Amino acid sequence: MAVTQRRFDPERxxxxxxxxxxxxxxxxxxxxxxxxxxxxxxxPLGSMTYHFTGMEEVLxxxxxxxxxxxAVRFEARMARATTFEEARAAVVDLIHEDLTGSARELxxxxxxxxxxxxxxxxxxxxxxxxxxxxDALVRHFDPATCRMLDALIEGLxxxxxxxxxxxxxxxxxxxxxxxTTPAAPRH
Amino acid sequence: MAVTQRRFDPERxxxxxxxxxxxxxxxxxxxxxxxxxxxxxxxPLGSMTYHFTGMEEVLxxxxxxxxxxxAVRFEARMARATTFEEARAAVVDLIHEDLTGSARELxxxxxxxxxxxxxxxxxxxxxxxxxxxxDALVRHFDPATCRMLDALIEGLxxxxxxxxxxxxxxxxxxxxxxxTTPAAPRH
DNA sequence: CGGCCATGCGTACGATCGTACACAACGGCT
DNA sequence: AGCCGTTGTGTACGATCGTACGCATGGCCG
Numbered sequence: 008m009a010v011t012q013r014r015f016d017p018e019r020x021x022x023x024x025x026x027x028x029x030x031x032x033x034x035x036x037x038x039x040x041x042x043x044x045x046x047x048x049x050x051p052l053g054s055m056t057y058h059f060t061g062m063e064e065v066l067x068x069x070x071x072x073x074x075x076x077x078a079v080r081f082e083a084r085m086a087r088a089t090t091f092e093e094a095r096a097a098v099v100d101l102i103h104e105d106l107t108g109s110a111r112e113l114x115x116x117x118x119x120x121x122x123x124x125x126x127x128x129x130x131x132x133x134x135x136x137x138x139x140x141x142d143a144l145v146r147h148f149d150p151a152t153c154r155m156l157d158a159l160i161e162g163l164x165x166x167x168x169x170x171x172x173x174x175x176x177x178x179x180x181x182x183x184x185x186x187t188t189p190a191a192p193r194h
Numbered sequence: 195m196a197v198t199q200r201r202f203d204p205e206r207x208x209x210x211x212x213x214x215x216x217x218x219x220x221x222x223x224x225x226x227x228x229x230x231x232x233x234x235x236x237x238p239l240g241s242m243t244y245h246f247t248g249m250e251e252v253l254x255x256x257x258x259x260x261x262x263x264x265a266v267r268f269e270a271r272m273a274r275a276t277t278f279e280e281a282r283a284a285v286v287d288l289i290h291e292d293l294t295g296s297a298r299e300l301x302x303x304x305x306x307x308x309x310x311x312x313x314x315x316x317x318x319x320x321x322x323x324x325x326x327x328x329d330a331l332v333r334h335f336d337p338a339t340c341r342m343l344d345a346l347i348e349g350l351x352x353x354x355x356x357x358x359x360x361x362x363x364x365x366x367x368x369x370x371x372x373x374t375t376p377a378a379p380r381h
Numbered sequence: 382c383g384g385c386c387a388t389g390c391g392t393a394c395g396a397t398c399g400t401a402c403a404c405a406a407c408g409g410c411t
Numbered sequence: 412a413g414c415c416g417t418t419g420t421g422t423a424c425g426a427t428c429g430t431a432c433g434c435a436t437g438g439c440c441g
Binding site: 227228229242243248249 | 397398399400401
Binding site: 035036037113114117118120121123124125130133134137151154155157158159160161162163165166168169170171172178181182184185186188189190191 | 222223224300301304305307308310311312317320321324338341342344345346347348349350352353355356357358359365368369371372373375376377378
């Protein structure tokens with residue numbers, strides 16, 4: 008009666024995961040707690056331990072979903088490119104979107120990276136993410152170039168997250184052009 | 195008597211800061227507490243609140259010192275380069291050192307970045323760090339190229355932190371060569 | 382229509398946290 | 412030598428945390 012029953016709420020788990028990402032984006036992994044996530048998802052505290060074995064599982068699923076979402080977008084955009092020049096343009100587009108998009112994604116990415124730098128469990132998530140991106144790139148560029156592109160993309164993302172300076176699309180295009188152009192052999 | 199007095203211990207603050215970096219490297223910012231840091235520095239818990247106004251001050255000073263240390267090393271190495279080719283080689287050396295050096299630095303860097311992505315206070319630290327590095331680079335490369343180099347360096351650092359794959363010096367050299375070579379104009 | 386069992390929730394416990402504050406210990410000054 | 416102010420420390424408090432667990436609840440089967 009006064010108590011709203013939620014017996015049939017199969018999306019409960021999903022809502023919790025989504026809420027977890029919200030909380031992490033706002034307060035960081037450090038500031039994320041079962042209680043805050045439960046409040047955000049509008050579920051009782053007990054649901055946390057019911058649906059998940061512990062905080063680690065929540066984080067793992069949340070970041071897995073986050074990484075998958077971004078990787079899929081990346082893949083979709085790259086798939087539309089057929090020629091080399093289109094591939095270059097697609098990369099520039101993607102970087103541009105990353106950098107001018109929501110700060111939320113940049114922050115969540117950083118949080119994930121920091122976790123991954125310390126714990127192998129989360130490293131698996133980043134590895135899967137990287138692999139997907141790498142696979143999307145390797146259709147257009149050779150492996151070594153893909154690695155460099157990856158590094159450039161992540162570096163530029165970081166600069167955006169740290170608010171280093173405003174982003175110029177032409178500068179990004181120039182950087183991508185350089186990376187994707189083999190250097191002349193040393194003399 | 196049994197209590198060892200430390201009245202004259204002017205390096206107490208420094209030891210605490212050093213201990214804080216150790217703890218952060220091991221347990222992350224999230225896992226760093228006054229108690230753990232105090233234990234690591236072998237000082238009583240009360241010393242924390244005596245020497246610092248709060249956790250934030252400890253973190254700020256610790257990361258400031260950390261960033262300064264790395265920036266100084268960067269600057270020193272770049273300063274030894276006179277010609278363009280030497281500058282390129284210096285950058286490759288520095289990246290190589292970063293990537294093959296202690297995981298501690300890579301982890302601490304990630305922790306700082308994540309903090310900085312969220313809080314302006316720590317962003318100041320990263321901005322100062324970037325500025326120092328940028329100043330060291332700008333003597334040899336034009337500003338746009340410096341930004342790209344920065345991004346590349348940070349991206350490669352991240353790859354190392356995430357253990358993406360083993361580092362090849364020649365691959366780094368190729369990436370630096372490309373970035374520092376203006377792209378041919380589009381036709 | 383009524384009892385049962387899986388499902389889900391409220392609460393309580395022990396641990397750990399940051400911080401404040403009363404007090405011990407010492408060096409210098411008279 | 413003895414007092415006093417500065418310097419440093421031990422402890423206790425309130426808040427918050429993750430997690431376990433007993434119990435309410437409602438759908439389903441007989």
